[in-house]
Amino acid sequence: MNPNRLSLATALVLTTSLAPLAGAAQEQLSLYNWGDYINPAVLEKFTEETGIEVTLDSYGSNEEMLAKIQAGATGYDIVFPSVHMHDIMFQLGLLAKTDIGSAPGFENIDPQFVRAATDPNAEYCLPYAWGNVGIVYNKDLAGDIKGWEDFFALGKEGKKITLLDDLRETIGIGLIMTGKSVNSTDPAEVEAAADYVISHLDGVTAFTYDSVPQVISGDVAAAHWYVGANLNVSENPDTIGYIIPEEGATMYQEDICVLASAPHKENAVKFMEFYLRPEIAALNVEQQMNGTPNVAAQEMIPDEIASNETIYPAQDVMDKLQIFEDLGRDLQLYNSEWTRIKTAQ
Template sequence: MNKLCSKLVSRKIKKSIAMAGLAATSVAFSSMSYADETLNLYNWGEYINPEVLTKFTEETGIKVTLDTYSSNEEMLAKLQAGAKGYDIVFPSVHMQDIMAKLSLLEKTDISQSPKFKNIDASFLTAESDPKGEYCLPYAWGNVGILYNKNKVSELSSWEDFFALPDQGQNIAMLDDMREVIGVGLMMDGKSVNSVEKDELKSAQEFLISKKDKVSAFTYDSIPMVQSGDIAAAQWYVGAMLYVFDNPETLAYVIPEEGATMYQENMCVLKGAPNKANAKRFMEFFMTPEIAALNTKQQTNGSMNTEAIKLLPSYLRDNPNINPPKEMKAKLQMFKELGRGIKLYDRVWTKIRTS
């Protein structure tokens, strides 16, 4: 409730009990106004610069709330379980395609915005949204290896990574079915979207043979790498934030065999209670200065061509954040697998229970 409405309501209550009905009406109106001035985001943990949200509120008066999730599957499960009130989610491209099939996303026509000219059209990668009629490309990056240089003098490949336990060092992988199985497929030179049973079986056998050498499957490995309890961990390029803060101890590498490339998009839910505010936030985020502000804090890639020009050279020219063509060609993005996902479920269950 805004202060003006609160004062008006209070004045009416004090003036006369007979005006209670009018006061109640004023309270209801002010509550509606408050609802119109909110925006509810559901995003990956720490995947947006808080300063971006502060600036949006300062500019628009719209209060932003933020809940977080640790995986696409967690987000989707919560929505399918009946979670209400969220306006914007940030699915990976393959999850956007799944959500589109489930009719969970609102058509925004965001590509019709004049600011959309700032967006690199090559990132319109969702099969369900090739024209950007629903979602806004948000951020992209890769999933490589973060390591502690006090424990590992140099590391350049997945082969090096899996050799560390034999050298007395601990390693960790993400608690993520597609990411882990993807490594097994890449080690065999296969697509991370393979639905060939023989290829998946080979990846399964490889990962099971390495499982007893993996100290943890977790999203919380960064503190362990920082302390040296874990020598190296599979993690997102956003780890460069910690590398820049402590370059003497930490390093990040895209493995020679290749890595996965992720892309998250900003999507409005069909059941969003604040659709107009959600669209306004998408417009706000396309402002080059705002997109650059987010990228500086996240240390990942931006699809906003004008924002990239505003980045400091240590980000813009960093080969881990913006890899050269020959390395980028080795990055693979997940696709929606349809019924093939059941094969991955079985492989993942077998890996985790063996």
């Protein structure tokens, strides 16, 4: 869910060879990840050290990734599911046991990020990265906005805004604004949340992931987007800003998981062990601008990232962030309301 979590997250699958030693490499590793949700320098360094050629395909959502794997896509070794999708994939028997939780260096991982209910001892997957989902805004058009109320007020004023094309993230705003859990399975609460969103669609020009360029250009005043927008903020500090809404927001966490069908399991585990190294996790954060569960890595992160309170929020802000859980069959409640929202736009 990122800067870069979705800056390339289109419905298209991209394949990129990131191995400078590809001609000489005898071993391979195939990653399937969100957009450009990993620093290419991390993959290049892995290849330099191991001689393992790395290829990368990208997806735009957990559901897209799961559908492709379930449809029989073969050749992928590692995926990066959100925590609730980690649980779903475990239950479907799609994940390989790696015992990464017993590997040297796992003591660097903050225990609060071992979140998957199905994997309490990290026997399968490694916590990878986390962040929040808030608002990126054009400073001239949006002014000094503080939260969701201000965001939707822009639409009421006739200015353009966008929401994420994600049923749980967008309905999640409605649940937050009606004081409910983003994991509610109460039909009345989910319906009321959808009603909130529908009543605030003024100015919403699209449900999309491709919002940040529009905010920078001024075509859109503000957009529902990920903390990774800080990368764009750092490049356009006078033009755009990013906030965690004062009313609360969602947070995400992705894990590194090896597929049960992985053709190169040993190489996949080598990559997980490589990523446990603090300097590698820190290298990823330098380009991704999101949180790392690796405590030792945090001391190596540039100060402008470590001190950015939208990336590493204060505890009282963290307490207002909610993370999605697997809802099982109750997800159908959200599917139905999402259809209603989309048709009301």
